[in-house]
Ligand code: CAA
């Protein structure tokens with residue numbers, strides 16, 4: 183299978199890595215060579231770690247050799263499946279899918295790794311709604327088992343079948359849901375992270391105590407503030423905005439502290455500073 187990935191950030195890089203590890207030929211595109219270089223370095227580090235633990239079937243170089251890095255969207259012309267993992271912004275994603283719909287061969291499936299944006303709207307922009315689907319990987323992609331498969335209003339059974347089988351070939355467990363804001367994963371997860379941020383703002387406890395209470399008390403692998411930093415505070419804010427707009431209820435209103443931190447450029451791990459320093 184010719185597997186395409188758009189965006190070489192934390193998610194796109196991880197998806198490309200796992201696809202290559204599964205034996206697919208992968209093309210990864212980003213807007214600048216510097217972002218591709220950064221993505222490649224992250225993949226190399228992750229492959230080295232997995233190799234050290236005996237969790238790679240092939241040598242890291244062999245896996246990396248299956249990935250081609252490019253800045254050209256035209257390189258997706260022959261792709262069987264393209265997964266988009268760029269910034270969580272509906273207008274930017276829709277514009278990309280409008281362009282991509284005219285480039286990828288007609289039989290190719292387009293998928294979005296969006297955390298929350300309506301799949302049906304992106305499908306419509308692509309001009310091939312029956313061959314469009316949500317393929318939502320979890321972070322960090324090489325370690326997390328779930329792929330949330332989101333069917334848009336016109337997604338065909340055949341598209342859903344191919345994408346489900348592809349996720350399985352990638353060693354993941356696909357679980358399907360319908361197209362509602364935030365799907366299942368982020369409709370449930372993100373209000374909890376937002377509430378933890380609201381607790382910081384209101385002075386309910388200090389950040390270490392909030393994280394410690396949720397980690398030790400609920401047996402979560404990471405506290406909610408650590409996890410928000412890990413996901414990216416810009417992404418968390420975008421998801422909350424989609425939930426708030428799409429579901430209407432005030433319980434989804436983004437915390438003002440989350441908004442302020444994003445305005446200040448404190449995006450979490452990827453910017454070096456969020457609730458913690460990296
Ligand atoms: N590739 C390869 N190895 C990795 C890795 C990666 N990307 N990330 C971490 N590791 C390795 C670490 O190096 C470490 O190796 P050693 O044992 O040799 O030190 C090992 O995995 C375990 O990691 P840690 O000791 O740092 O920490 P951990 O045991 O807590 O496991 C974790 C890490 C799996 C990330 C765990 O903390 C976890 O499950 N956290 C929660 C993740 C989560 O909730 N993800 C979903 C986010 S929401 C989402 O993705 C959807 C959305 O739309 C926002």
Ligand code: NAD
Nearest residue numbers: 189190191192193212213217267268269270296297321413
């Ligand atoms: P990121 O900021 O790490 O990476 C985004 C990448 O996309 C960057 O390298 C950027 O240069 C590139 N990009 C931006 N616009 C582009 C365009 N028009 N064409 C090509 N490349 C472009 O973000 P991320 O955390 O990897 O998130 C990517 C997507 O995955 C978002 O939709 C996000 O909601 C979703 N997602 C994120 C997580 C998470 O935990 N971070 C989990 C699941 C899904």
